[in-house]
Amino acid sequence: MALELDLWWLLLFPAFFALGWLAARVDMRSVLRQAKEVPAGFFRGLDALVEEDSGAAVKALAEVARQQPAVQELPLTLGKLYRKRGENDRAIRLHQRMLESTDLPAEQRDAVRFELAQDFRKAGLVDRAEEILLKLLNGNMGRSARRQLLDIYQQDRDWEKAIATAKELRNDAHSYQHEVAQYHCELAQGELYKSNYAEARRHVTEALAANRKCVRASLILGDIEFAECRLEEAIAAWQGIEKQNFEYLSMAAERLFDAYEKLGKPSEGIALLRGYQKTFPQLELTDLLYQKVATYEGEARALEAAREAVHARPSLNGVYRLIESQMDGLSPEGRADAEVIRALVSKHAQRLTVHRCKCCNFRSRAFFWHCPACGEWESFTPNRSEIH
Numbered sequence: 001m002a003l004e005l006d007l008w009w010l011l012l013f014p015a016f017f018a019l020g021w022l023a024a025r026v027d028m029r030s031v032l033r034q035a036k037e038v039p040a041g042f043f044r045g046l047d048a049l050v051e052e053d054s055g056a057a058v059k060a061l062a063e064v065a066r067q068q069p070a071v072q073e074l075p076l077t078l079g080k081l082y083r084k085r086g087e088n089d090r091a092i093r094l095h096q097r098m099l100e101s102t103d104l105p106a107e108q109r110d111a112v113r114f115e116l117a118q119d120f121r122k123a124g125l126v127d128r129a130e131e132i133l134l135k136l137l138n139g140n141m142g143r144s145a146r147r148q149l150l151d152i153y154q155q156d157r158d159w160e161k162a163i164a165t166a167k168e169l170r171n172d173a174h175s176y177q178h179e180v181a182q183y184h185c186e187l188a189q190g191e192l193y194k195s196n197y198a199e200a201r202r203h204v205t206e207a208l209a210a211n212r213k214c215v216r217a218s219l220i221l222g223d224i225e226f227a228e229c230r231l232e233e234a235i236a237a238w239q240g241i242e243k244q245n246f247e248y249l250s251m252a253a254e255r256l257f258d259a260y261e262k263l264g265k266p267s268e269g270i271a272l273l274r275g276y277q278k279t280f281p282q283l284e285l286t287d288l289l290y291q292k293v294a295t296y297e298g299e300a301r302a303l304e305a306a307r308e309a310v311h312a313r314p315s316l317n318g319v320y321r322l323i324e325s326q327m328d329g330l331s332p333e334g335r336a337d338a339e340v341i342r343a344l345v346s347k348h349a350q351r352l353t354v355h356r357c358k359c360c361n362f363r364s365r366a367f368f369w370h371c372p373a374c375g376e377w378e379s380f381t382p383n384r385s386e387i388h
Contacts, residue, residue, distance in 0.1 A: 079115050088123035095119060110141045117148065126152055143169070154375070159183040181211035182369060182377045188220050197224050215241050215248040216369060216378075222255060231259045248382045249276055250283045251367075257292055266296050274305070281312040284383040290321045317353060353384045 082091035095116040121129035136145040153162040163183045166176040188203035207217035222237035238252040260269030277285045286309040294302035310318035323342045354363040362373035371379050
């Protein structure tokens with residue numbers, strides 16, 4: 001009996017192999033037949049895209065679109081390529097022709113309108129883009145339209161509309177709490193410039209309600225208190241940044257010293273700066289501490305402070321201050337040499353010491369709350385670092 005079963009398996013194994021081979025042949029014939037039906041221009045277009053030759057890709061895909069007018073995805077791809085190449089007029093005309101077609105399926109009409117809105121925006125016709133996007137909010141392109149509108153409102157600095165749109169976009173994947181807090185901070189900053197302290201304070205409260213760790217809101221709150229001569233409250237607001245994100249203390253440091261100085265307590269301000277530098281050596285405080293110590297405690301103590309700072313956090317700016325603080329005690333020849341070294345260090349410090357976006361690595365000597373390159377909020381390093 002066992003022998004018979006073994007024989008059956010020996011007979012069935014080649015049969016299974018043959019069936020698999022036949023199935024593969026059938027599938028391969030189907031694939032080859034379908035591949036022959038795809039226009040050659042499509043493959044030329046794909047090859048050009050792989051080679052990053054958008055000009056050749058546009059030409060090849062335009063040829064395929066003429067040969068296959070029923071395929072709606074091709075004109076959409078072609079329109080995106082036109083837009084990417086800066087040929088906005090061609091992209092607009094293409095998408096407008098698609099919308100005029102009676103053959104365009106209803107479910108694709110919104111997708112074409114969305115592309116047309118992006119064409120108008122890229123061409124600088126933001127009002128026309130916004131008009132189209134607003135009409136898409138209740139359709140299947142609603143979320144994508146809201147994201148585009150949010151970008152437009154940020155670009156136009158229409159912060160009230162940005163807040164409303166961001167709240168509509170909230171979901172489990174993205175809470176938009178950082179963005180909403182920053183929009184309120186923008187409004188608070190504007191009111192502060194106009195000395196509308198009550199309205200500025202209201203927006204700061206809204207910002208902290210959206211994101212209790214919003215450092216910018218605490219900075220502005222301290223500015224409001226300082227402007228209203230509530231110095232103790234200003235100090236409390238700025239010192240609270242240590243619990244939110246200590247790296248931003250360098251942005252509050254001079255404000256804190258000014259408040260202590262106005263209270264007639266400069267020594268307490270200097271002690272606070274020294275404490276921050278000792279506890280958080282990564283903070284960019286060397287210049288500020290040197291200047292304040294030199295003013296109130298003399299050059300000898302300022303030299304000591306600069307030396308401690310350079311040893312704790314070696315930097316070109318620190319070395320510059322260290323050289324400067326010792327020049328008076330040099331001989332004329334030594335002073336001339338030190339001047340050359342100081343000038344060289346200063347030149348390289350200005351060129352190499354920058355703020356950096358943690359998302360796109362954009363570098364700038366100025367600090368931004370909103371990265372001008374990638375558009376991310378709160379992505380800039382508050383303390384400058386040296387490019388290696």
